[in-house]
Amino acid sequence: MSVSLDIDGQRFHFPDDWQVLKYDDSAFHRNQFQSFAGGAKAVDAVALSPTGECWLIEVKDYRRNRRSKPGSVFAETAGKVRATLAGMATARVRANDSQERVFCDRALHGDSLRVALHLNQPAHASRLFPQVVDPRTALTQFRRELRAVDPHAICCGKGVARPALPWHVA
Template identity: 45%
Template sequence: MHVIDVDGLSFEFPDDWKVSKYDDWAFYRKQFSSSYRKYKALDLFAVAPDRTLWLIEAKDFRQHQRKKQVSLWEEMAQKVLDSLAAILPAKVNANDLDEKAFAQGCLDCHRLRVVLHLEQPARHSKLFPRAFRPADVQQKMRQLLKPVDPHPKVVESTAMQGLQWQVKR
């Protein structure tokens, strides 16, 4: 089992998956993000045995409310597109051989899927409100990311919608 921590959330993937924490890549941090403009990065790339590339972002709003001006779905779309833009250059120009090989594995995939893992307080309260309705976020993402994944998912640890990995808090 592959276990990766993303901002206090523990993602557990089956052994036959290949998973990488993209926003920690040296290629992203030292080469790509400092180029043309400030590129955004998704948290995880996960390659399933059926050669599906899962683009995964995790957001945890259980303790702190969102303070960014850009909408959550616009931020998500930017991260997806910026991360996809980095895959080919990483395959060709990454200095880290593991990152280069992982990028090659991503490019060998036959399908793209997008997942926003969105943790919010279990109950709505004035101090910690549930700021987003997952179905609304998913609909907005569907509109923005249709060419990438016409059916993006918005999930939380208690409702994983049949995904093959688990997330624990």
């Protein structure tokens, strides 16, 4: 048995002993923090390993829809990571839901902070569905954006690299 979570139509399976929160759907983010300072974005999920690793996970799927936002998907993700960390720091003391408060406290007191962008794009570019990023440089660009938080951030998915991760996607 594993901990499963549906994120943007993809099923993520984590080991049994992990704790996972779909952060952008959490009561604290939706009801208390999302409208703060003109609006705050957030990563899709936060996962805690039993060894104290905290993973901030963002999921993007461009296989069927083009990217319509200006700017880099990596810069957008970095902004979401920053906003999520600020939100979790606030949630650990201000969240109305005690389980969310405890989860965020554990996440921020973990041994390491990791970031993963699960980016799906067409394996073969076309005019209708161009590749959002060059798979050859995706990891370098992503790590450059996130080096202050996680110098070893991971950019993975279909049409990009597929490193070994502690979870799998079905």
